[in-house]
Amino acid sequence: MYKKVRDVHLHTALLCLPFLLMFAVSGLQMAHRRWFPAHTQLTFTTVQLPSGLPGAREAARLLALPGELSAIAISGGITSFRIARPGTTYQVEYNSSTGMAMVQATNSGFTGTLNRLHQLQGTWHNFTLLNIWSGVLGFVSFGILLVGLTGLYMGFRNRKDRWTGLVLLFAGSGLALILIAWMRS
Amino acid sequence: MREVIQRLHTYAGMLTFVNLVVFGLVGLAASLSPRPHEPIAIVRKVPYDASPNLTDRQVAEQVCSLLNLSLATPIQSAVIQHDAANHLVLDFWHANGRHKITVLEAEHTLRIEVMRNSFWSYLGTLHATTAAFHSGDWRMQLWADYDEFAMWCLIAMLISGVALWLLAETRQRWAPWSLALGSGIFGALCWWIR
Numbered sequence: 001m002y003k004k005v006r007d008v009h010l011h012t013a014l015l016c017l018p019f020l021l022m023f024a025v026s027g028l029q030m031a032h033r034r035w036f037p038a039h040t041q042l043t044f045t046t047v048q049l050p051s052g053l054p055g056a057r058e059a060a061r062l063l064a065l066p067g068e069l070s071a072i073a074i075s076g077g078i079t080s081f082r083i084a085r086p087g088t089t090y091q092v093e094y095n096s097s098t099g100m101a102m103v104q105a106t107n108s109g110f111t112g113t114l115n116r117l118h119q120l121q122g123t124w125h126n127f128t129l130l131n132i133w134s135g136v137l138g139f140v141s142f143g144i145l146l147v148g149l150t151g152l153y154m155g156f157r158n159r160k161d162r163w164t165g166l167v168l169l170f171a172g173s174g175l176a177l178i179l180i181a182w183m184r185s
Numbered sequence: 186m187r188e189v190i191q192r193l194h195t196y197a198g199m200l201t202f203v204n205l206v207v208f209g210l211v212g213l214a215a216s217l218s219p220r221p222h223e224p225i226a227i228v229r230k231v232p233y234d235a236s237p238n239l240t241d242r243q244v245a246e247q248v249c250s251l252l253n254l255s256l257a258t259p260i261q262s263a264v265i266q267h268d269a270a271n272h273l274v275l276d277f278w279h280a281n282g283r284h285k286i287t288v289l290e291a292e293h294t295l296r297i298e299v300m301r302n303s304f305w306s307y308l309g310t311l312h313a314t315t316a317a318f319h320s321g322d323w324r325m326q327l328w329a330d331y332d333e334f335a336m337w338c339l340i341a342m343l344i345s346g347v348a349l350w351l352l353a354e355t356r357q358r359w360a361p362w363s364l365a366l367g368s369g370i371f372g373a374l375c376w377w378i379r
Binding site: 007010011012013014015016017018019020021022023024027028030031032033085086087113117119120121122123124129132133134135136137138140141142143144145148151152154155158161164165166168169171172173175176177179180182183184185 | 216217220304343379
């Protein structure tokens with residue numbers, strides 16, 4: 001039994017390792033932003049599209065920029081919308097009478113990309129890649145739980161460190177659970 | 186050497202087990218979360234008389250204390266607002282959700298809109314609260330410091346875990362393939378999203 005649990009612990013951890021490192025680095029970046037100064041790159045381009053397009057979706061389809069379409073707004077003949085994927089955001093203003101589309105691209109670099117990946121939620125996005133990433137991160141999160149539980153079992157089975165481990169487990173868990181319950185008003 | 190690393194790896198995990206479970210549950214909940222929607226506010230009124238000489242900030246502190254919103258402290262400047270009718274509006278955000286309070290001086294009343302977080306959102310807020318966060322509530326500050334410690338323990342366990350695998354006396358034949366598969370999936374997804 002111990003050997004099987006150890007194998008599950010090892011293989012799950014190794015399978016999830018790149019993702020766990022991503023979570024760790026991005027978590028560190030969010031907790032200590034000054035250690036990871038932002039390197040945002042802005043670029044501006046204009047694209048000539050056909051005039052009179054019916055809406056943002058049609059304009060976005062023709063621009064063929066990869067990402068999720070959102071923040072659609074229409075004002076005075078100008079349709080503005082955003083296309084975003086982790087690390088890159090395109091803010092577009094399309095003039096339906098002239099067909100001119102002004103595209104502002106914001107690239108937040110490697111740490112910005114990891115930051116967005118860490119915060120991905122749900123599988124309801126209109127950009128398939130985000131749904132795939134979110135689903136995979138869900139499996140990795142399950143992997144964290146599995147690694148934790150198998151690690152707990154192996155800790156208990158280790159006679160040398162069992163009692164020290166138990167004291168640490170109850171001390172740490174006790175503190176954490178009391179704080180979680182107490183603050184939940 | 187291996188025994189020392191194993192001991193530290195085990196102790197780090199035992200000490201921060203609940204935090205690791207919180208990290209895992211939050212990730213799972215995030216992946217399964219539905220499309221965000223406007224939270225439903227529960228509105229109630231409580232009697233309140235503001236002294237005439239108090240500043241907006243002093244009123245904010247008084248209201249915060251009256252409603253036991255210690256998790257919303259220290260009060261940031263952005264909390265203190267005014268509506269179109271020039272009523273003082275206090276928009277408190279905290280781990281349990283949001284309290285939007287309109288001070289109706291003429292009616293001697295506080296109009297309180299409460300938007301409570303789900304338990305999963307609450308855990309999500311807690312998992313992201315680390316030592317860089319300075320709370321006016323000692324419980325939250327203690328949690329923030331402990332969560333920071335748990336984050337570093339996780340990093341230490343990743344490194345020590347790889348070290349334990351590399352220093353193992355008997356090598357698992359399929360272990361490198363697990364790492365290769367995980368790395369391949371990660372690499373492919375990163376390439377696809379660039």
